[in-house]
Amino acid sequence: MRAMAASVQEVFREAAARWTLIAYFALSSLFILVFAAAVNLDVVDGALAGARIFGKPLEAGGESVSIDKIVLGFESGFSGFLFLVGTFLALFATAHLVPRLQEKGTIDLYLSRPVGRVPLLLSRYAGGLLLAAANLVYLIGTMWLLIVWKTRVLHPRFLLSGAVILFTIAVLMAFAFLVGVVTSSTGVSLMTTYAIFFFSAILVAHGKISAAVSTETAARIVDGLYWILPKTAELGAATVALVAGRDMPADFSNVTPLAVFGSTALFGAASLGLASWLFSRKDF
Amino acid sequence: MELPIRATGLAKVYRSRFGKRRIAALDGVDLSVEPGQVFGLLGPNGAGKTTTVKILLGLTRPTAGSASLFGRSVSDPESRRRVGYLPEGHRFPGYLTARQTLSIFGRMSGMDTAAIRRRAPELLERVRLSDWADVRVKKFSKGMTQRLGLAAALVHDPDVLLLDEPTDGVDPVGRREIRDLLQEQAARGKAILLNSHLLSEIERTCDRVAVLRSGKVVAQGRIDELTASKSRYRLVATGVDDALLSAFRETGASVERVNGHFDLTARDVDHLNALVDRLRAAGAKLEELAPLRSSLEDVFVGLVGEGEPAPADSGAAGGKETVS
Numbered sequence: 001m002r003a004m005a006a007s008v009q010e011v012f013r014e015a016a017a018r019w020t021l022i023a024y025f026a027l028s029s030l031f032i033l034v035f036a037a038a039v040n041l042d043v044v045d046g047a048l049a050g051a052r053i054f055g056k057p058l059e060a061g062g063e064s065v066s067i068d069k070i071v072l073g074f075e076s077g078f079s080g081f082l083f084l085v086g087t088f089l090a091l092f093a094t095a096h097l098v099p100r101l102q103e104k105g106t107i108d109l110y111l112s113r114p115v116g117r118v119p120l121l122l123s124r125y126a127g128g129l130l131l132a133a134a135n136l137v138y139l140i141g142t143m144w145l146l147i148v149w150k151t152r153v154l155h156p157r158f159l160l161s162g163a164v165i166l167f168t169i170a171v172l173m174a175f176a177f178l179v180g181v182v183t184s185s186t187g188v189s190l191m192t193t194y195a196i197f198f199f200s201a202i203l204v205a206h207g208k209i210s211a212a213v214s215t216e217t218a219a220r221i222v223d224g225l226y227w228i229l230p231k232t233a234e235l236g237a238a239t240v241a242l243v244a245g246r247d248m249p250a251d252f253s254n255v256t257p258l259a260v261f262g263s264t265a266l267f268g269a270a271s272l273g274l275a276s277w278l279f280s281r282k283d284f
Numbered sequence: 285m286e287l288p289i290r291a292t293g294l295a296k297v298y299r300s301r302f303g304k305r306r307i308a309a310l311d312g313v314d315l316s317v318e319p320g321q322v323f324g325l326l327g328p329n330g331a332g333k334t335t336t337v338k339i340l341l342g343l344t345r346p347t348a349g350s351a352s353l354f355g356r357s358v359s360d361p362e363s364r365r366r367v368g369y370l371p372e373g374h375r376f377p378g379y380l381t382a383r384q385t386l387s388i389f390g391r392m393s394g395m396d397t398a399a400i401r402r403r404a405p406e407l408l409e410r411v412r413l414s415d416w417a418d419v420r421v422k423k424f425s426k427g428m429t430q431r432l433g434l435a436a437a438l439v440h441d442p443d444v445l446l447l448d449e450p451t452d453g454v455d456p457v458g459r460r461e462i463r464d465l466l467q468e469q470a471a472r473g474k475a476i477l478l479n480s481h482l483l484s485e486i487e488r489t490c491d492r493v494a495v496l497r498s499g500k501v502v503a504q505g506r507i508d509e510l511t512a513s514k515s516r517y518r519l520v521a522t523g524v525d526d527a528l529l530s531a532f533r534e535t536g537a538s539v540e541r542v543n544g545h546f547d548l549t550a551r552d553v554d555h556l557n558a559l560v561d562r563l564r565a566a567g568a569k570l571e572e573l574a575p576l577r578s579s580l581e582d583v584f585v586g587l588v589g590e591g592e593p594a595p596a597d598s599g600a601a602g603g604k605e606t607v608s
Contacts, residue, residue: 002391002392002394002395002396003391003392003393003394005391006387006388006391006392007392009388010377010388013379013380013384014377014379017377017379017380018379103375104373104375105371105373105374105375106374106375106377107343108338108341108343108369108371108374109369109371109374109375109376109389109436110392111341111342111343112341112343112364112367112369112371112446113364113389113392113393114361114362114363114364114365114392114393114394115361115392116361117361281345283298283338283343283344283345284338284343284344
């Protein structure tokens with residue numbers, strides 16, 4: 001247990017020393033500061049009397065708009081933005097964890113200790129996930145507090161968006177670990193994980209793609225890939241819908257949330273399982 | 285009692301990426317190290333020394349054979365609880381200080397923070413890094429990094445030390461200190477496996493050595509056994525004339541006059557005693573009779589070079605007789 005704790009701490013110390021942690025939190029702080037400085041709301045009796053973004057007044061057609069609606073719209077839109085940016089930042093900050101561990105002269109130092117290979121890999125994974133979670137808590141929590149401070153409107157659902165984003169990060173990070181174990185390359189890990197992110201988002205239209213391809217085999221492959229890969233588009237939509245308190249968009253109504261989250265979780269578990277198995281069998 | 289290090293019939297075959305080429309890195313290596321023993325692993329590049337050490341640490345899996353540390357299979361991570369390892373070309377994270385390095389690796393070996401806090405200063409003092417305790421490792425010279433590596437290997441006071449080129453990049457004074465440190469550890473009953481290219485270091489530090497060539501142990505034994513010539517002797521005597529030398533040669537002995545002494549080659553101990561009897565019977569006076577020793581380098585070159593004893597050293601053959 002001590003060894004695992006030391007390994008997790010090592011992830012944070014490494015991130016701090018290599019400026020990753022600082023850059024990660026600095027970028028998040030920048031978002032927060034821009035938001036804090038740019039948005040000025042004039043709320044009178046629970047309704048928005050005037051709003052300025054970057055100093056420009058927002059037109060509300062001469063009518064007073066419910067501040068609650070404005071805040072909800074902002075929070076749901078911002079959670080969609082965070083889904084993309086938060087996931088990308090987290091992957092960028094953690095993709096090196098396995099390739100650096102596997103470097104010659106480094107891996108020997110760790111594996112010569114009484115630590116199993118799988119626990120060592122999983123502790124790095126846990127460290128990376130904790131790093132991403134800490135940043136999400138900071139980013140989403142501060143944004144939420146700012147919104148509450150500026151509008152006096154409480155929407156705890158906004159905080160839940162962090163859970164979906166962290167779930168997506170966990171799954172994609174597992175895949176990045178798998179690629180890291182196989183290739184020992186941070187660049188390849190990042191590229192393939194980003195590729196999976198976008199490719200699986202395209203596959204949301206798998207029905208249309210399947211219908212357009214010339215052979216039945218190709219159509220089956222497209223459908224198969226859709227079910228195997230993580231459902232990033234649906235998860236992004238789910239994040240927004242969760243914050244807004246809406247149902248999933250009609251485009252995604254043919255899949256249940258259980259199928260979206262279940263198949264994505266399965267992909268993550270399989271990636272992490274395979275990464276652990278390969279890491280435990282690797283000759284260094 | 286379980287031996288600190290035991291390897292039996294270790295074999296390792298590496299395959300190329302697509303499995304077409306097979307390279308046998310180890311082929312039936314047997315070795316054992318006892319408590320308090322400093323065991324040297326010698327061999328040219330690619331002989332299998334590092335592969336042997338990596339198998340002992342579970343970094344690489346053997347294709348055949350088995351290895352254990354204190355009776356525990358090396359595939360069990362617990363076998364490494366009592367092991368300290370200094371790899372060749374190790375790379376400690378440059379952002380850590382010397383103290384943090386010992387803390388991280390001490391904790392990874394199961395030590396608690398209080399124990400590390402007690403142990404780290406004395407170890408850093410022992411390897412002359414006290415003044416650098418809170419300096420980041422990336423500022424360290426190669427010799428300092430090596431000394432820190434040794435401290436990290438010793439942090440949890442292990443009973444087995446596996447050291448790959450421990451004096452690499454270290455100045456002569458530092459080498460001597462490392463040698464003293466290893467002797468001190470051996471005196472405390474620690475088993476030490478030393479892998480080095482520096483034969484003089486091995487000769488000064490080790491009790492026993494194994495010489496690897498192409499993945500096989502071609503000689504193993506105590507250094508004095510390997511370097512002793514069982515059939516060649518240095519003879520110093522007065523009153524030896526040519527007639528006596530001829531009489532020696534007639535018995536099958538080989539004898540040469542060299543700078544005031546004789547190089548004498550006898551078949552065996554009985555033959556040697558017969559020659560001594562003859563010498564004394566002829567009225568000559570024996571002043572000195574000692575086996576001729578080869579340097580470890582001569583033995584090593586003889587074993588791994590042409591595969592034959594070095595020309596100036598029939599002692600290598602003696603070394604071969606000790607192959608186990």
